[in-house]
Amino acid sequence: xxxxxxxxxxxxxxxxxxxxxxxxxxxxxxxxxxxxxxxxxxxxxxxxxxxxxxxxxxxxxxxxxxxxxxxxxxxxxxxxxxxxxxxxxxxxxxxxxxxxxxxxxxxxxxxxxxxxxxxxxxxxxxxxxxxxxxxxxxxxxxxxxxxxxxxxxxxxxxxxxxxxxxxxxxxxxxxxxxxxxxxxxxxxxxxxxxxxxxxxxxxxxxxxxxxxxxxxxxxxxxxxxxxxxxxxxxxxxxxxxxxxxxxxxxxxxxxxxxxxxxxxxxxxxxxxxxxxxxxxxxxxxxxxxxxxxxxxxxxxxxxxxxxxxxxxxxxxxxxxxxxxxxxxxxxxxxxx
Numbered sequence: 001x002x003x004x005x006x007x008x009x010x011x012x013x014x015x016x017x018x019x020x021x022x023x024x025x026x027x028x029x030x031x032x033x034x035x036x037x038x039x040x041x042x043x044x045x046x047x048x049x050x051x052x053x054x055x056x057x058x059x060x061x062x063x064x065x066x067x068x069x070x071x072x073x074x075x076x077x078x079x080x081x082x083x084x085x086x087x088x089x090x091x092x093x094x095x096x097x098x099x100x101x102x103x104x105x106x107x108x109x110x111x112x113x114x115x116x117x118x119x120x121x122x123x124x125x126x127x128x129x130x131x132x133x134x135x136x137x138x139x140x141x142x143x144x145x146x147x148x149x150x151x152x153x154x155x156x157x158x159x160x161x162x163x164x165x166x167x168x169x170x171x172x173x174x175x176x177x178x179x180x181x182x183x184x185x186x187x188x189x190x191x192x193x194x195x196x197x198x199x200x201x202x203x204x205x206x207x208x209x210x211x212x213x214x215x216x217x218x219x220x221x222x223x224x225x226x227x228x229x230x231x232x233x234x235x236x237x238x239x240x241x242x243x244x245x246x247x248x249x250x251x252x253x254x255x256x257x258x259x260x261x262x263x264x265x266x267x268x269x270x271x272x273x274x275x276x277x278x279x280x281x282x283x284x285x286x287x288x289x290x291x292x293x294x295x296x297x298x299x300x301x302x303x304x305x306x307x308x309x310x311x312x313x314x315x316x317x318x319x320x321x322x323x324x325x326x327x328x329x330x331x332x333x334x335x336x
Contacts, residue, residue, distance in 0.1 A: 088256075092254065176204065202226070
């Protein structure tokens with residue numbers, strides 16, 4: 001019989017992290033552990049106001065399926081996900097933590113590095129480093145503190161282009177911009193010539209998540225690729241996104257874990273969409289799980305632990321944008 005536990009943590013950030021919707025100074029998160037007495041697997045789910053995720057909700061959801069999880073020894077991870085998903089449709093963050101922990105345990109029990117179960121490839125895309133909205137001098141300071149080949153710049157102010165011009169003065173790195181639903185279609189098209197001149201690779205989620213009409217108008221007129229984030233939460237969102245976007249940004253917590261993420265990648269490839277995966281502000285537990293699907297991706301945002309004052313785990317880490325895997329089996333994550 002397996003043992004399921006969950007524990008909440010408060011993770012102070014190095015700097016306040018601001019996007020168009022809110023600012024975070026301390027990230028609350030829950031680590032889920034599934035153990036067979038010899039091996040343990042770890043998953044993570046963070047509090048997130050936009051998605052209605054709280055520590056109490058996550059822990060309650062995990063507790064609600066305790067009996068099923070603890071009696072699932074010998075079950076394949078994707079089969080357990082299909083058993084749990086109908087019961088946790090209102091809490092995909094908790095479902096993600098459970099799915100990832102079970103995959104991690106499965107890999108360790110079978111002496112497999114988890115990524116080898118999804119791909120024979122070892123090459124992975126470079127991870128960007130995220131710069132949140134802040135005083136422009138502090139944004140510059142963050143770039144100078146962390147020289148990196150690719151930055152994601154959070155936007156959603158009245159001075160977005162001016163911000164990019166100022167940041168361009170201190171780095172030649174590639175920029176990706178993420179408006180987090182804060183622009184409209186006309187605004188986006190107005191910005192595109194400047195974005196191209198400033199070496200912006202793509203625009204992530206310019207419009208509101210449900211503005212499908214706006215995205216269908218924007219896509220054929222926009223000269224930069226458009227990547228869906230808030231508009232693409234789960235598997236059923238992939239096909240609609242093909243009408244208004246050039247690619248999708250999968251997040252394990254949005255979709256419910258590794259199991260559905262792999263299904264979303266397969267469908268996105270059929271739809272000829274660019275496939276990116278991203279993270280929340282999270283520890284190396286969550287990032288080590290995310291990195292297991294990195295060989296399947298075109299782009300990745302896996303910098304969550306770099307934004308923390310202190311990480312609670314170790315495993316996968318980033319070295320100048322490169323993903324460096326642990327030698328341990330499963331996800332490789334270990335709590336400190």
